[in-house]
Amino acid sequence: MSELTERLQQQLIAGANRPLMQDANQHWYSGSELNLEENVWKNYWQNKGIGKNDVVLVSLTNSVTYTLVIQSLWEVGAIVQPINPDSTEIQISELEDQYNYSALILNSDVKKLSILNDTFTNHPRLTTLHEPEVQIYLRDVHTHHPIEVPDDEDIALIMHTSGTTGKPKRVGLTHKQLLAGAFNVIDSEKLTDQDRTFILMPMFHINAMVISNLATRLSHGQLLFRPKFSAHLFWKEVSSEMVTWISLTPAIIAILLQRDEQPEHNNLRFLRTASAPLLPSIHQEFSRRFEVPLIESYGMTEAASQIAQNPLELPRQNTVGTITGMKIKILDKDFNELGNGLIGQIALKGDNVITHYLDPQPEAFHDGWLLTGDLGSLDETGYLHIAGRSKEMIIRGGENVNPLAVEDCLIDLKFIREIAVIGTPDLIYGETVTAVIVPKKLSHDHRHQLALLNELANEQLLPVERPTKYIFSTHLPKNATGKIQRTLLAQEVSQQLKEA
Template sequence: MAASSNPDRTAVVDGDLRLTTQQLSDLADGGAGVIAQSGAQHVAYVGIGGAMLPTLIFASARAGLSFTPLNYRLSAEGVQALIERLPEPVVIVDSRYRDMVGESSKRVLLSDEFLTAARSAEPATEGLAFPDPDSVAIVLFTSGTTSKPKAVELSHNNLTSYVTSTVEFESAAETDAALICVPPYHIAGVGAALTNLYAGRKMVYLPNFDAQEWVRLIDAEHVTTATLVPTMLDRVVTVLEAGGHDLPSLRNLAYGGSKVGLPLVRRALELLPNVGFVNAYGLTETSSTIAVLGPDDHRVAHSATDAAVAKRLGSVGQPVPGIELQIRGEDGTVLAPGETGELFVRGEQVSGRYTEIGSVLDEDGWFPTRDIAILDEDGYLFIGGRSDDTIIRGGENIAPAELEEVLIEHSHVRDVAVVGVEDPEWGQAIVAVVVPTVGIDPDPEELREHVRKSLRGSRTPDHVVFRDELPTTPTGKVLRREIIETLKGLHA
């Protein structure tokens, strides 16, 4: 559609490589031919992405095969274990990661070799039936921070439902450009490639994030929209605070991937008063975003004197078109607004299907997210963290997010994660792991008292420990299990 509508529009910028929509389509055609000739049953990719991601998404689809971008940040053993779970894959790999792949597949192509072959190959589209909308288009492995990574299956229908319900075709202006620095193996990377192409927006890739380079590219490519995870937003704010950057072309800045501290959001809003901020919440199993807090909501909440409206700045907004939400109690009953429970979602973009496991949707098509959440009276969704992260202290269930939201507001706290560690008396003790504000040496008792003033005494951290930084995934999710491992043996 993009190539037919505007074949000469620049679709992708990746370093020195620039591709029009027609060139990208031709490359995908040739790539499909290379894939078909390999005799493979699946396509895997190990690399930093950039132009390779949209090329392989469409080349794989045109060859009638499922596609899996893999996490190149894993160990060689980790990457090989995932490849071995894929059926007869052809593995396309950036040269720097070739050794990681080892002998896990008998079909391995370097990315440069694939692109060279794709430019001269005969297209594989002749005679191929259009893919069944319910067939698997993309398989993504979950991060597996608490268990063996699950292989999430996203159908063509899941993905196209997400794209067509959230984006209008060719709705972007001719000069619009998106700066993409989320990794290719994350659903946000896949979603960005599809939605920006569909909208008619130039995609500028920054595979290796650097805040100074991010700011430079915004100006150099006249970027109008960008997406960041919390750790990236923090670094960009640091660069902006140093001065000299107004980012005049930037109109929208989306953030997500994990919870963002409100002081950081407020600071970003103040530094970029003419930018529309978007908080996007979604899961791999839901084909990306299912709820959005839009620009107007950000500005209204930021300046609100009404406490209920101001609180919305900490929400992920309201569901996108085509998505239904329910909050359920432990007994499965649907809860009223303001009550805390597990978030369930339903809609065409929701897969809820895993290789080797099958569908986990209930009989009415609802997917259990395992996220603790609240819907307020006006339909704004507040995420309270994963159910797996709940701390049980003296028989009382405590959501870490509740304490984190209080602690992050203290001026001496730059970042914080609250976890539970084994405790002989209480079952679990509450530990606040704090990254202090630069140049500050906080008093643990002052931070405990700060929490005690806002929450019940039973929710006061038993311990406050300090770290230079929190361990996170590339998409900003705090690795709580890793933190807990470093705290073993800590008792009251």
């Protein structure tokens, strides 16, 4: 048995008489109830012939059932591939054609997948929990694999990268890598069995899967599952449920700032933010409005979640903190290591970091180091500063423009709800700086807003950084965790400009 699955079992046994998980209806389950349910699932897989190296697609909303299903599959040696529960029948079918899953696990309200009728049979599955049933599709012609306990080096999880800067890649994470990633979180956040957290971000994302789910379970804490974030209920439930910490995104932070609710008396030690850059101006406004420590961090799927986090006792704004549990280098374009203060590509190596992708991507590694594609620098005290994605940097007339710096300047204008700065083609300069703005109020006349934008840009930005195009829109394309898909946005805007 892998150390990961053994420790997950120990959590349920040790907390047999203690409430460990709460479902969306605020029903608590003890460790003994959860252990019984997990064993029912494990026996189910064994009876159906799901075992060593079977890949099972999981498309569920956040729930207690979700974490128990995953644990049971890991214990029989299977591999889990979680995907967005909003995936369409066509998307699921395309994945199945590519990867030939042994089973599919879907929400009960998903209509029967007629497109898979020739390959799978729907097996209804009743749950003993106070949660909806789930649907299970088992492959009709399936080679029964032996039920083997997994080793630490076996793959446990397959996830797609977010695809914000290119085609998503399949990341295979082993039991050992997931365990190391979870303990990096436990150590940096000083998690104990007295901690209690919401899972608000989707479980098919590495943040919720490892940082909220596994780190809490391995530290014997308590989990409260919610299908999605509710701005209206957030502060009320933080108080009533005595939550001690939560992992959020900058998008959620921005939503909380747009509302009038204030936190009541609460037990929060901190909130952490990840999955996308947090603009300094947003961080400052949050700190001014709410007396809750907001801790910035940095992670990626390929590192089993967390790479760096600000120390709880000494957080520094405008940084993502110090490296947790791995090695880091800042490299120039020739892979030479750069000194403190110099910006280059971030490279990683460690027990939680992959050494290859499931689909060969040799250009993503150099001499055993993962090349993240992120740009950053280390200061003299070891804090990491993120400068953006290498593919998102705008190159105008041979000069690099960091879109985050432009966004942080312009977001101060009160009429802006959201902003994304991208590079669009320019015949003379190669790229031009283009700002796509979602205003708080729709208007057909933007002359006054454009005047304010140009005035602020001229005052605070270098000439090369100043946007030459402003586009007003009703939305920005985002992935499931609220991260702006800049590459997709740039493609859409470039096509619009081409057709104009």
